[in-house]
Amino acid sequence: MTGIWLFSLSVWLHAQEMTLADAVEGAMRRHPASEAAQARIAAAGQRVEQARSGRLPKLNYTESYQRSNNPVFVFSTLLTQRRFAGENFAIGQLNRPDSINNFQSLLMVDQTIYDAGMTRRQVESAELGRQLTEEQRRAVELNLAAGAARTYFGVLLAEQSLGVSRQAVVAAEADLKRAEAIRDAGMSTDADVLSIRVHLASMREQEISRRGDLEVARAALNEALGAPLDSPRKLTTGLSQLPSIPSGREAFENRAAAERPEARESKLATQLAEKQAELSRAAYYPQISLRGALEADRGQFVRQGGVNWLAAVSLRWNLFNGYADRSRIREAGHALRGAQSDERHTKSAIELQIRKAWADLSAATERIQVAAASVEEAEESLRITRNRYESGLATVTDLLRNQTARLEAGLRRLSAIHDQRVAAVMLEFTSGVLTPDSEVLH
Numbered sequence: 001m002t003g004i005w006l007f008s009l010s011v012w013l014h015a016q017e018m019t020l021a022d023a024v025e026g027a028m029r030r031h032p033a034s035e036a037a038q039a040r041i042a043a044a045g046q047r048v049e050q051a052r053s054g055r056l057p058k059l060n061y062t063e064s065y066q067r068s069n070n071p072v073f074v075f076s077t078l079l080t081q082r083r084f085a086g087e088n089f090a091i092g093q094l095n096r097p098d099s100i101n102n103f104q105s106l107l108m109v110d111q112t113i114y115d116a117g118m119t120r121r122q123v124e125s126a127e128l129g130r131q132l133t134e135e136q137r138r139a140v141e142l143n144l145a146a147g148a149a150r151t152y153f154g155v156l157l158a159e160q161s162l163g164v165s166r167q168a169v170v171a172a173e174a175d176l177k178r179a180e181a182i183r184d185a186g187m188s189t190d191a192d193v194l195s196i197r198v199h200l201a202s203m204r205e206q207e208i209s210r211r212g213d214l215e216v217a218r219a220a221l222n223e224a225l226g227a228p229l230d231s232p233r234k235l236t237t238g239l240s241q242l243p244s245i246p247s248g249r250e251a252f253e254n255r256a257a258a259e260r261p262e263a264r265e266s267k268l269a270t271q272l273a274e275k276q277a278e279l280s281r282a283a284y285y286p287q288i289s290l291r292g293a294l295e296a297d298r299g300q301f302v303r304q305g306g307v308n309w310l311a312a313v314s315l316r317w318n319l320f321n322g323y324a325d326r327s328r329i330r331e332a333g334h335a336l337r338g339a340q341s342d343e344r345h346t347k348s349a350i351e352l353q354i355r356k357a358w359a360d361l362s363a364a365t366e367r368i369q370v371a372a373a374s375v376e377e378a379e380e381s382l383r384i385t386r387n388r389y390e391s392g393l394a395t396v397t398d399l400l401r402n403q404t405a406r407l408e409a410g411l412r413r414l415s416a417i418h419d420q421r422v423a424a425v426m427l428e429f430t431s432g433v434l435t436p437d438s439e440v441l442h
Contacts, residue, residue, distance in 0.1 A: 081299055136261070277336050
C-alpha cells in the first residue's frame with residue numbers, strides 16, 4: 001500500500017502544471033479534430049485553384065498509331081502525310097489500296113473565350129466553400145475550447161468532492177471513537193456504535209466512488225486535449241466562484257449574430273445557394289471557345305510524314321437538353337429557399353442557447369449563495385448536535401442525520417460553483433467569442 005502511495009505521489013510531483021487557459025489553448029491548437037479541420041481548409045483552397053483553372057488554356061498532347069486498308073483512311077492519310085502522288089489516282093489503287101501505317105502526334109490547345117460567367121461563378125462558389133470550411137474550423141475550435149473548459153472544471157469538481165468525502169470519513173471515524181468512549185462509560189449502547197460504523201462504511205463507499213469519478217474526469221480532460229488518457233496533470237486554476245457576473249444578455253445575442261461560426265456558416269450557405277442558382281441559369285447562354293492544333297502524321301515513326309495545323313473558333317448553344325437545365329434551375333431555387341430558412345432557424349437556435357446559458361448562470365449564482373448559507377447552518381447544527389450527543393441529550397440518529405446534511409450541503413455548494421463557471425464558459429461559447437484570453441477562464 002505504501003509503495004502505491006509513493007508511486008502516486010511521484011506521478012503527481014512530475015505532473016505537468018496546467019491552467020484553465022492553457023487547457024483551452026492546447027485543445028484548440030493541438031487536438032486531432034483541429035488538425036483535421038485545418039486539412040479540410042487546405043483541401044477547400046485547392047478547390048478554389050481548380051475552379052480558377054477554368055480561365056486558363058487547356059493543353060493536351062496525344063500520340064497514336066493506326067493501320068488500315070480502308071480506302072478513305074488510306075487516301076486521307078497519304079494526304080496528311082504529304083505523300084500523295086499521281087499513281088494513287090489509279091482506280092485499282094483507290095478501290096483496293098494496300099494497308100498503310102499512320103503514326104500521329106497531336107498537340108492541342110483549347111481556350112474558353114466566353115461562358116456566360118460560369119467560370120467566374122464557379123470560382124466564387126469555391127471561395128464561398130472555402131470560407132464555409134474556415135467557419136467550420138472555428139466551430140470545431142470553439143467546441144474544443146468549451147469541451148476542455150467543461151472537463152477541466154469536471155476534474156476540479158471531482159477533486160473537491162473527493163476531498164469532502166475524505167473529510168466525511170475522518171469525521172465519521174472521530175464520531176466512532178467518541179461513541180465507543182461514551183459506550184465504555186456506560187452512557188450508550190452497542191447500537192449507537194454499530195449505527196456509526198454503518199455510517200462510516202457508507203462514507204468510505206462514497207470516497208471510493210468519487211475516487212473513480214476523479215480518474216474518469218482526468219481521462220476525459222486528456223481526451224478533450226487530444227492527449228494520452230493517462231497523462232498526469234496538475235491543475236492550477238482553482239474551483240472558485242466568479243468575481244463578477246456579466247450583464248446584458250442582449251449584448252451577447254448581438255455578438256453571436258456577428259461572431260458565432262454557425263451564424264456565419266448559415267449566411268455563407270445562403271450566398272453559396274444564390275451562386276449555384278446563377279450558375280444553373282448560365283447553362284441557357286452560348287459558349288465561345290478557341291481551339292488550336294498542331295498535327296504530325298508519319299508513315300514511319302520518325303519519317304515519311306507531314307505537319308499540319310488547325311485554328312478554329314466554335315460557338316456552342318444549348319437549345320434543348322430534355323428539361324434537365326430547367327430542373328436544375330428549379331432545384332437551385334428550392335435549395336436557396338432551404339438555405340434561407342436554415343439561416344433563420346440557426347439565428348433562433350443560437351438565441352435560445354444564449355438564453356439557456358444566461359439562465360443557468362443566473363440560477364447557479366443564486367444557488368451558490370443558498371448553498372453557502374446551508375453549509376454554515378449544517379456545520380453549526382452538527383456542532384450543537386455533537387455536543388448534545390456527548391451529553392446524552394441527542395440520539396445517534398440525530399448525529400448521523402446532521403453529518404449527512406453537512407456532507408450534502410458541501411457537495412451542493414461545490415456543484416453550484418462548478419455549474420456557475422461552466423455556464424459562464426457556455427455563455428462565451430454560444431456568443432462565439434470564447435478564447436484562451438476570455439475573462440471567464442481566469
